[in-house]
Amino acid sequence: xxxxxxxxxxxxxxxxxxxxxxxxxxxxxxxxxxxxxxxxxxxxxxxxxxxxxxxxxxxxxxxxxxxxxxxxxxxxxxxxxxxxxxxxxxxxxxxxxxxxxxxxxxxxxxxxxxxxxxxxxxxxxxxxxxxxxxxxxxxxxxxxxxxxxxxxxxxxxxxxxxxxxxxxxxxxxxxxxxxxxxxxxxxxxxxxxxxxxxxxxxxxxxxxxxxxxxxxxxxxxxxxxxxxxxxxxxxxxxxxxxxxxxxxxxxxxxxxxxxxxxxxxxxxxxxxxxxxxxxxxxxxxxxxxxxxxxxxxxxxxxxxxxxxxxxxxxxxxxxxxxxxxxxxxxxxxxxxxxxxxxxxxxxxxxxxxxxxxxxxxxxxxxxxxxxxxxxxxxxxxxxxxxxxxxxxxxxxxxxxxxxxxxxxxxxxxxxxxxxxxxxxxxxxxxxxxxxxxxxxxxxxxxxxxxxxxxxxxxxxxxxxxxxxx
Amino acid sequence: xxxxxxxxxxxxxxxxxxxxxxxxxxxxxxxxxxxxxxxxxxxxxxxxxxxxxxxxxxxxxxxxxxxxxxxxxxxxxxxxxxxxxxxxxxxxxxxxxxxxxxxxxxxxxxxxxxxxxxxxxxxxxxxxxxxxxxxxxxxxxxxxxxxxxxxxxxxxxxxxxxxxxxxxxxxxxxxxxxxxxxxxxxxxxxxxxxxxxxxxxxxxxxxxxxxxxxxxxxxxxxxxxxxxxxxxxxxxxxxxxxxxxxxxxxxxxxxxxxxxxxxxxxxxxxxxxxxxxxxxxxxxxxxxxxxxxxxxxxxxxxxxxxxxxxxxxxxxxxxxxxxxxxxxxxxxxxxxxxxxxxxxxxxxxxxxxxxxxxxxxxxxxxxxxxxxxxxxxxxxxxxxxxxxxxxxxxxxxxxxxxxxxxxxxxxxxxxxxxxxxxxxxxxxxxxxxxxxxxxxxxxxxxxxxxxxxxxxxxxxxxxxxxxxxxxxxxxxxxxxxxxxxxxxxxxxxxx
Numbered sequence: 009x010x011x012x013x014x015x016x017x018x019x020x021x022x023x024x025x026x027x028x029x030x031x032x033x034x035x036x037x038x039x040x041x042x043x044x045x046x047x048x049x050x051x052x053x054x055x056x057x058x059x060x061x062x063x064x065x066x067x068x069x070x071x072x073x074x075x076x077x078x079x080x081x082x083x084x085x086x087x088x089x090x091x092x093x094x095x096x097x098x099x100x101x102x103x104x105x106x107x108x109x110x111x112x113x114x115x116x117x118x119x120x121x122x123x124x125x126x127x128x129x130x131x132x133x134x135x136x137x138x139x140x141x142x143x144x145x146x147x148x149x150x151x152x153x154x155x156x157x158x159x160x161x162x163x164x165x166x167x168x169x170x171x172x173x174x175x176x177x178x179x180x181x182x183x184x185x186x187x188x189x190x191x192x193x194x195x196x197x198x199x200x201x202x203x204x205x206x207x208x209x210x211x212x213x214x215x216x217x218x219x220x221x222x223x224x225x226x227x228x229x230x231x232x233x234x235x236x237x238x239x240x241x242x243x244x245x246x247x248x249x250x251x252x253x254x255x256x257x258x259x260x261x262x263x264x265x266x267x268x269x270x271x272x273x274x275x276x277x278x279x280x281x282x283x284x285x286x287x288x289x290x291x292x293x294x295x296x297x298x299x300x301x302x303x304x305x306x307x308x309x310x311x312x313x314x315x316x317x318x319x320x321x322x323x324x325x326x327x328x329x330x331x332x333x334x335x336x337x338x339x340x341x342x343x344x345x346x347x348x349x350x351x352x353x354x355x356x357x358x359x360x361x362x363x364x365x366x367x368x369x370x371x372x373x374x375x376x377x378x379x380x381x382x383x384x385x386x387x388x389x390x391x392x393x394x395x396x397x398x399x400x401x402x403x404x405x406x407x408x409x410x411x412x413x414x415x416x417x418x419x420x421x422x423x424x425x426x427x428x429x430x431x432x433x434x435x436x437x438x439x440x441x442x443x444x445x446x447x448x449x450x451x452x453x454x455x456x457x458x459x460x461x462x463x464x465x466x467x468x469x470x471x472x473x474x475x476x477x
Numbered sequence: 478x479x480x481x482x483x484x485x486x487x488x489x490x491x492x493x494x495x496x497x498x499x500x501x502x503x504x505x506x507x508x509x510x511x512x513x514x515x516x517x518x519x520x521x522x523x524x525x526x527x528x529x530x531x532x533x534x535x536x537x538x539x540x541x542x543x544x545x546x547x548x549x550x551x552x553x554x555x556x557x558x559x560x561x562x563x564x565x566x567x568x569x570x571x572x573x574x575x576x577x578x579x580x581x582x583x584x585x586x587x588x589x590x591x592x593x594x595x596x597x598x599x600x601x602x603x604x605x606x607x608x609x610x611x612x613x614x615x616x617x618x619x620x621x622x623x624x625x626x627x628x629x630x631x632x633x634x635x636x637x638x639x640x641x642x643x644x645x646x647x648x649x650x651x652x653x654x655x656x657x658x659x660x661x662x663x664x665x666x667x668x669x670x671x672x673x674x675x676x677x678x679x680x681x682x683x684x685x686x687x688x689x690x691x692x693x694x695x696x697x698x699x700x701x702x703x704x705x706x707x708x709x710x711x712x713x714x715x716x717x718x719x720x721x722x723x724x725x726x727x728x729x730x731x732x733x734x735x736x737x738x739x740x741x742x743x744x745x746x747x748x749x750x751x752x753x754x755x756x757x758x759x760x761x762x763x764x765x766x767x768x769x770x771x772x773x774x775x776x777x778x779x780x781x782x783x784x785x786x787x788x789x790x791x792x793x794x795x796x797x798x799x800x801x802x803x804x805x806x807x808x809x810x811x812x813x814x815x816x817x818x819x820x821x822x823x824x825x826x827x828x829x830x831x832x833x834x835x836x837x838x839x840x841x842x843x844x845x846x847x848x849x850x851x852x853x854x855x856x857x858x859x860x861x862x863x864x865x866x867x868x869x870x871x872x873x874x875x876x877x878x879x880x881x882x883x884x885x886x887x888x889x890x891x892x893x894x895x896x897x898x899x900x901x902x903x904x905x906x907x908x909x910x911x912x913x914x915x916x917x918x919x920x921x922x923x924x925x926x927x928x929x930x931x932x933x934x935x936x937x938x939x940x941x942x943x944x945x946x947x948x949x950x951x952x953x954x955x956x957x958x959x960x961x962x963x964x965x966x967x968x969x970x971x972x
Contacts, residue, residue: 384621397665416655431635431643
C-alpha cells in the first residue's frame with residue numbers, strides 16, 4: 009500500500025476519519041457546530057474527487073478510484089452536504105441533539121462511497137452494510153416520536169433479510185466462480201443459455217437484495233412506512249443517496265458491454281410493476297411523505313427501464329436520471345423539512361395557502377413537483393425524455409408506452425401538491441417555519457440544479473459519457 | 478434590419494427576461510402593471526417592425542418561405558439544436574401573440590386586484606411560451622415550449638378564476654398534457670427511425686421531413702401528433718376541457734386561451750403534423766374533415782342553449798376552430814391560406830368577445846344573459862362595439878371572419894365537397910345564437926334595473942384597437958394573404 013494508494017482513496021479516509029473525529033470531539037462541542045464541521049468534511053471530499061489521482065487501484069484494500077467512483081462519490085458527498093444543511097434547523101425543532109447524527113451521516117456517505125469504489129464482492133457487501141447500518145440508526149434517531157422508532161425497526165428487520173439475501177447470493181457466486189473479484193466473467197454467466205445454476209441462484213438472490221435497497225416492486229413494502237416515520241432530512245438522504253448507491257452497485261456488476269442477459273425478465277417485471285404500483289398507489293395518498301415514497305418507487309422503475317436495455321444510451325440515461333432524481337428528491341424532502349414545524353404539516357391538505365406565505369420554500373417544493381412529473385424545462389423532463397428515447401431505441405417499446413402512460417397518471421398527484429400550495433386558501437393561520445440561511449442555501453442549490461440540468465444538460469452528459477467509458 | 482439582431486430569440490426571451498425584472502418590484506402592483514405593459518408593447522413593436530420591414534434571408538434557406546433563421550447547437554449528444562425561424566405563417570402568429578398579450582394585460586388592469594405582479598409575470602411567461610411554439614423549428618424545442626405554455630395558464634385559471642376554477646385548471650392541464658405525452662412518444666419514434674435510416678440523429682424539421690416511413694408506422698406517428706393537436710384546437714370529441722377552462726378562467730386567461738392557445742394546435746398541425754407525414758395526413762383527411770364539420774355544427778348548436786355569456790363564446794370558439802381544421806384537412810393553397818387567416822381573425826374576434834363579456838362581468842358581477850338588457854340605450858359605445866364584434870364573429874361580409882370562412886369553403890369545395898356543403902350550415906348557425914345574444918343583451922327590456930357605466934378610456938383603447946383590426950382584416954386582408962403565399966405554396970405543393 010503506497011502513498012499514491014492512500015491519496016487515491018482520500019475521500020473515504022476523510023469521510024470515515026471525519027465521522028470518528030466527530031464522535032470524539034462531539035462530546036465537547038454543541039450539535040450545531042458538529043453538523044457544520046460535517047458539512048465541511050463532505051465538501052472537502054467532494055472537492056477531492058474533482059482531481060485526477062495517480063493510482064487508480066488499491067488492490068490490497070479492495071477498492072479502486074476510477075472516474076466512475078469519483079463521479080458518484082462527488083454526488084454522494086454533495087447530497088450529504090445538502091442533507092446536513094437541511095438537518096441543522098430540523099434537528100433543533102425535533103430535539104435531536106448530539107454529535108451522533110452528523111457522524112452517522114458521514115458514515116453513511118462513507119458506506120456509499122465504498123460501494124462505488126469496490127472491486128470485489130466483499131467490499132461491495134461491506135459498503136452496502138455500512139450504509140444500511142448507518143440508516144438504521146438515522147431513521148430511528150428521533151427519540152421523541154414513536155413513529156421514528158417504528159420506522160427504524162421496520163427498516164432494520166426487512167433490511168436484515170435483504171442483507172442476508174445479498175450475503176448468500178455473494179456466497180453462491182463465489183462458490184460457482186471461485187473468486188470474489190467483480191469481473192466481466194461474473195456477468196458472462198448470465199448470457200449463456202443454461203448457465204451454472206449455482207451462479208444463477210446467486211445472481212437472483214443478489215438482485216433481490218439490491219431490489220430491496222432500490223425499493224423496486226415487490227421489495228418496496230418498507231418504503232412508505234419508513235419514509236413517513238423517519239426524520240425528513242434523513243429520508244431525503246435515504247431516498248437519494250442510498251438508492252443511487254444500490255443502483256451504482258448494479259452498474260458495477262452489470263457494466264455496459266455485457267448487458268443484462270437473462271436478468272432482463274426479472275428487471276422488466278420489476279420496472280413495469282414499480283411504475284404501475286408506484287404511480288397508482290401514490291394517487292390515493294394523503295400524507296405527503298408517503299406520496300413521495302410511492303413516487304420514488306415509480307421513479308426507480310423508470311431508471312430500471314433505461315438500465316435494462318443494457319445499451320450505452322440506456323446507461324447514460326439511467327445515470328443522468330439518477331443525478332436529476334437526487335436533486336429533485338432532495339428539493340422535495342428538503343422543502344418539507346424546512347417548512348414542517350415539530351408537529352404538523354403531514355398531509356397534502358395541510359400545505360394549503362403556504363405558497364404565498366413562504367414563497368421561497370413553496371417555490372422549491374412546486375419546482376420539485378413539476379420536475380418529478382416530468383414537465384419542461386426541468387431536469388425531470390430531460391431525464392424522462394432520455395429514458396424513453398433509450399428504451400424505444402433498445403427495443404423496449406411496450407414498456408416505454410407503459411412508462412409514458414403511468415407518467416401521465418403521475419402528473420395528477422404531483423399537481424395536487426401545487427394545487428394545495430397555490431390554489432387553495434389557507435384554512436388556519438400558517439404555522440410553517442421560515443427558512444434559515446443553511447436551509448436556504450441547500451434549497452437554492454438543488455433548485456438551481458434542477459433548472460440548469462434541465463436546460464443545459466450537455467456538460468453533465470459529456471461527463472457521464474466519460475465516466476461510463 | 479431585423480436580420481442582424483437575433484430578433485427571433487429576442488422575441489422569444491424578452492418577456493421572460495422582463496419577468497425577472499418584475500420579480501424585483503413585485504410588492505407594488507402599479508409598477509408591475511406598467512412594467513409588464515411596456516414589455517408587451519415592446520414585443521408588439523418588434524413584431525410590427527418585422528411585418529412592415531419583412532427581411533429576406535441572404536444565402537440558401539433550409540426551408541422555402543422562411544426569411545429569418547437562427548440556429549445554434551444545444552444538446553449535441555442527442556442532435557438537439559436551438560433552431561428558430563419565421564415565415565409568413567409564423568409572422569402572422571407572432572403579431573397575433575404580441576397583440577393578444579397586450580390586450581390581455583390591458584383587460585386585467587383593474588379586474589385583478591390581488592397578486593397583481595404574479596398575474597402579470599404569468600402573462601409574460603405565457604407570451605414566451607406561445608412565441609416559442611410559433612417560432613421553433615426543432616422538434617424537441619417545440620415540445621419544450623408546447624409544455625411550458627401550460628404552466629402559466631394552469632396558474633392563471635387556478636388562482637384568479639371563478640366557479641369551479643381549480644377543477645377546470647387541473648382538467649385543462651391533465652387533458653392537454655396527456656395528449657402531449659403521446660406526441661412525445663411519436664417524436665422519439667420519428668427521431669429514432671430517421672437516425673436508423675440516415676445515420677444522423679437529429680430533431681431538425683427539414684431533416685425529419687425527409688424520413689421515409691412505412692405506411693402503418695406513419696399512420697401511428699401522425700395519429701399521436703394529431704391527438705395532441707386535436708385536443709388543443711379543439712376538435713370534437715376532444716373538446717370537453719374547453720368550456721370549463723374558458724368559462725372559469727379570468728378574463729385575461731380566457732383571452733389568451735381562446736386567442737392564442739387554440740391556435741397553437743392548428744399551427745402545430747400545419748407546421749409539423751402534416752409536413753412530416755403527408756401520406757398519413759392525406760389518408761386521415763376525411764376523418765379530420767368529418768370531425769371539423771361535427772365540431773362546427775355541434776359547437777354552434779350547443780352555444781345557442783347557453784345562458785352564461787362566457788360559455789356561449791367558448792362553444793362558439795369550438796365552432797370557429799372547426800372551420801380552421803376544415804381548411805387544414807382540405808390542404809389546398811386557398812383553403813390553407815384561409816385557415817391561417819382565420820386563425821388570426823378568430824384570435825382577434827374572440828379576444829374582443831371575451832374582453833366585452835369581461836367588462837360586463839366586472840360591472841354587474843354576473844355573466845348570465847338574462848341579467849342584462851337594453852344596453853343599446855344605456856351604454857351606447859359598449860353596445861356598438863359589441864354589435865360590431867358579434868357580427869364579425871357571425872361572419873358578416875366586410876368584417877374579418879367572413880374572409881377567412883369564404884377562403885376555407887372555396888378552397889375545400891374542390892377536394893372535399895360534402896364537408897364544405899355541410900359546413901355551410903356552420904355559416905348560418907352562428908348567426909342564430911349571435912342574433913339571439915344581441916337581441917337579449919342590447920335591445921330587449923331588462924328584467925332588473927342595472928346601473929352600468931359605459932367604456933372607460935382604457936377599455937375604449939382596447940376596443941378601438943380590436944375593432945380597427947377586425948375591420949381592417951375584413952376589408953383589406955390582401956397584405957396578410959400575400960405574406961402567406963410562399964409558405965402555403967411550399968406546404969401544399971402548389972396543388
